[in-house]
Amino acid sequence: MSSVRWLWVLCAVVVMHILPITRCFGLRAWILRKRDIQICQGVRIAGGGRFIGRGRMTVGEQTWLGPYGLYVTHPDASIQIGARCDIGPEVCFVTGTHDVGDASRRAGKGKAQPIFVGDGCWLGARVTVLGGTSIGEGSVIAAGAVVAADIPPHTLAGGVPAKVIRHLGSKVQ
Numbered sequence: 472m473s474s475v476r477w478l479w480v481l482c483a484v485v486v487m488h489i490l491p492i493t494r495c496f497g498l499r500a501w502i503l504r505k506r507d508i509q510i511c512q513g514v515r516i517a518g519g520g521r522f523i524g525r526g527r528m529t530v531g532e533q534t535w536l537g538p539y540g541l542y543v544t545h546p547d548a549s550i551q552i553g554a555r556c557d558i559g560p561e562v563c564f565v566t567g568t569h570d571v572g573d574a575s576r577r578a579g580k581g582k583a584q585p586i587f588v589g590d591g592c593w594l595g596a597r598v599t600v601l602g603g604t605s606i607g608e609g610s611v612i613a614a615g616a617v618v619a620a621d622i623p624p625h626t627l628a629g630g631v632p633a634k635v636i637r638h639l640g641s642k643v644q
Contacts, residue, residue, distance in 0.1 A: 483502045483505070486502065493538070495518075496514075496515040496516055499516040503522065507527075508529075509527070509528065509529040509530065510530050511532035511554065512532050513533040513534075514532065514534050515535050515536070517535070517539075517540075518538055519540075520536060521542070523541070523542065524542075524543050524544035524546075525545070525546050526544025526546050526547070526548055527549035528542060528544050528549060528550045528551075528552075529549070529550070529552065531553045531556065534552055534553070534554060534556040534557070535557045535558060537558050537562060537596070539561045540558060540560070540562045541561075541562075542564045543563075543564060543565045543566055545583035547582075548583035548585045549566075549585050550566065550585070550586045551586070551587045551588065553608065554591070555590055556591065556593070557593045559594055559598065560596045561597045562598045563597075563599045564600045565602060566583045566584060566585060566586055567582070568581070568584075568602055570582065584603030584604075585603070586602055587604075587606070588600070589608030590609070592606055592607075592609065595613050595614030596614040598617075599616070599618065600612075600618045604622070605621045606618060607621075607625065607626065609625040609639065610622050610623070610624060610626050610627070610628065610639070611626075611627045611639065612628050613628065613629025613630070613636070614629075615629075616628060616629045616630055616631065617630075617631045620633070623635065625638060625640065
């Protein structure tokens, strides 16, 4: 990476962390767009978040990204968050993992898989979403859950690992 690019990244990181947590949403969105993250209209990004990796990330219109989130992408695995989603504080998206290695080193060969969150979802505080998973539209993920498998649309899921607790209505009021 060129020294000018490094300087830009450093300045962006510093600015992102000194802004008030629930203010300056437009400035945060502008900075992230400069990092090639696709931020649609009306997205509000709370402070303290970390955006790591060179993979693609897309955030749909009118979505809220809560404070102190972690978004880890990889060139082979994107994060796609739909429109009108509410992502709670300290939610963690991690596209990368490892195969189980032999006895000399259990974290074997690294790999990455994409993450998809459908429109209208709500992820509670401290949810962890692992690579290779899809959360169906209109779903709610309870606080503290670990999403390690696909969640169907219009369901409430929770636990470690997250499991469907009940189905929610799909009718829009």
